[in-house]
Amino acid sequence: MQKAVSLPLPPADALAASDSLATLIGETIDAAGGWIGFDRYMSLALYAPGLGYYSGGAAKFGRDVRDGSDFVTAPELSPFFARTLARQFVPLLAQGLPRMLEFGAGTGRLAADLLLALEQEGQLPESYCIVELSGELRARQQDTLTQRAPHLATRVQWLDTLPERFEGIIVGNEVLDAMPVRLFARTGGRWHERGVARSVTGDDSTAAHAFSFEDRLIPAHSVPDALRAMPGDHDIVTETHAESDGFARAVGAMLARGAAFFIDYGFPSGEYYHPQRAGGTLMCHYRHHAHPDPFLYPGLQDITAHVNFSGIAHAAVDAGLAVSGYTSQARFLMNAGITDLLMTLDPSDTRAFLPAANAVQKLLSEAEMGELFKVIALTRGLDESEPLAGFARGDRCHTL
Ligand SMILES: C[S@@+](CC[C@H](N)C(=O)[O-])C[C@H]1O[C@@H](n2cnc3c(N)ncnc32)[C@H](O)[C@@H]1O
Structure with missing residues (x-):
């Protein structure tokens, strides 16, 4: 080496x-x-x-080398990521799924921004649980919540083990690749x-x-x-990926009713094990x-591998879940209304608008996170008359 x-x-x-x-x-x-x-x-x-x-x-998460960090994730890049996810979650919360659970919450930024956005939409979850392997990150998550959303911080609980049964919305950003x-x-x-x-x-x-x-x-x-x-x-x-497949099965065993959304970089088996991908990921x-x-x-340093989304989908289906959507991050965020949200800012206020538009562009651009990152939704017992908005156009479940 x-x-x-x-x-x-x-x-x-x-x-x-x-x-x-x-x-x-x-x-x-x-x-x-x-x-x-x-x-x-x-x-x-x-x-x-x-x-x-x-x-x-x-330090792990941050904007650049000056803060001693190693990489940036979507929730750190822009609050519009959490706000757009919140738009997908609102109708589910309204369907009588008032609990949320996040895996691997990093700095706690996604949790804080999701709770703030859901509060604005009048759909705060009754509880927001975090499952985090790292004690150091758990402390950081507590600090972020206290700073960014002090009035909502008491809704958040940390779990040491998975609940046997969970009804609600599950989310995990860049957890499977770790x-x-x-x-x-x-x-x-x-x-x-x-x-x-x-x-x-x-x-x-x-x-x-x-x-x-x-x-x-x-x-x-x-x-x-x-x-x-x-x-x-x-x-x-x-x-x-035996470990992430096992994780998907565990989520399937736990999720009695609701939806689990995982966002990460990766592809289906056919692309993953393509003979031309000779160096792995x-x-x-x-x-x-x-x-x-x-x-x-x-x-x-962080060590990661891309996610084999076919493996995740098959493991989840084995555990009784349905795959209700799979698409690129760009498609998902556009379908869920990220551009409408961005346009709530005043474009003539260039100091606020330009950095926000730049960050959203990174989330959507094919050359950055828009195409390599995917969103998969694994569900059980949802009202089928209300399909998930994030997959309304450009769903790629057939490729899994
Ligand atoms: C790349 S970081 C992503 C953090 C955060 N979600 C974000 O987007 O900024 C990966 C996270 O997944 C967590 N993680 C990995 N395996 C996990 C598991 N089985 N259960 C819960 N968290 C896990 C790590 O501890 C870490 O917080």
């Missing part, structure tokens, strides 16, 4: 935390006999208590699982490069079906640089 030499160096305390995480990961590898699956590595790198990227002190994936490599026509071992290159013993990939041949009968079906025998690296984010090295500074 090449060193990403142009990336900014972390401060000394962050490097020390990364070294501690690398020690923990190294011990885990030793205890497992010298090799762990990439999913185990990713899980430790992101969620090891107190040290993982999401559970430790990294779930660990397994890596597989087809080389010389044979499938290997690509896992992680201690680095043997010996050029650098610091946390920055303590690990490297190691491929293990797997017997033909253990090759996941999606991979076995890939045509050709050229070399390919790709991912499988694993990507890391550090200080607003996207790069492919998951072993750089464990715990100080």
Whole structure:
């Protein structure tokens, strides 16, 4: 793995935390006999208590490198994202679904802006629960809610486990891409699982490069079906998503009536496992640089893979849910009325209007988030006479 030499160096305390995480990961590898699956590595790198990227002190979300952040998400980019989602949620709240649940709420920005928008529409949910794996983010969410929507903050509760049964609206933005994936490599026509071992290159013993990939041949009968079906025998690296599929099944088991909306980057199986996508989709984010090295500074950078929306849809259907919509983020937001909302601002007030219009453009543009990001709605027991407005035009369920 090449060193990403142009990336900014972390401060000394962050490097020390990364070294501690690398020690923990190294011990885990030793205890497992010298090799762990990439999913185990990713899980430790992101969620090891107190040290993982999401559970430790990294800034994570923000506008640019100056605030020490690594990436920006739609709710951070513009309140119009939450306001438009609120327009989709209003008729559902009015259908007698007065509870909401958000997975992986990040800084709490989506929760705060959704609650403010729903209050304005006269459709505040009775309760808003957050399921968050990271204690550090939970505290940040509490601060954001207290600052942005102090009068609504008491409606929000944090859950340590999933409720057995939930009726209401579920939302998760960029949560599925943060779930660990397994890596597989087809080389010389044979499938290997690509896992992680201690680095043997010996050029650098610091946390920055303590690990490297190691491929293990797997017997033909253990090759996941999606991979076995890939045509050709050229070399390919790709991912499988047992954890996010399991998550979709758990959501299906829990959702007794209502709708779950997941927004994320990804595609259906046909595109995901296209023979031309030979390098897979694993990507890391550090200080607003996207790069492919998951072993750089464990715990100080985000590691993600695109979502296989067919996998999510099939797992949800297995659990008894219906797929009531799947489309691009741009289509969804336009269908749900983002441009009408933007036009409530006065275009002659350029100081307010131009930054708002720029941010909305990023949410919609094909070259930015509009096409790569998708929205999927998984539902049970909804009133079928009221289809979901966000999928009114350009629904792509048939591609899943
Ligand atoms: C990329 S961040 C997105 C945060 C926020 N939704 C946003 O859009 O800014 C991913 C979030 O998903 C959370 N997460 C990952 N797996 C989760 C799970 N199984 N349950 C709940 N949260 C999860 C992480 O802790 C983190 O808060």
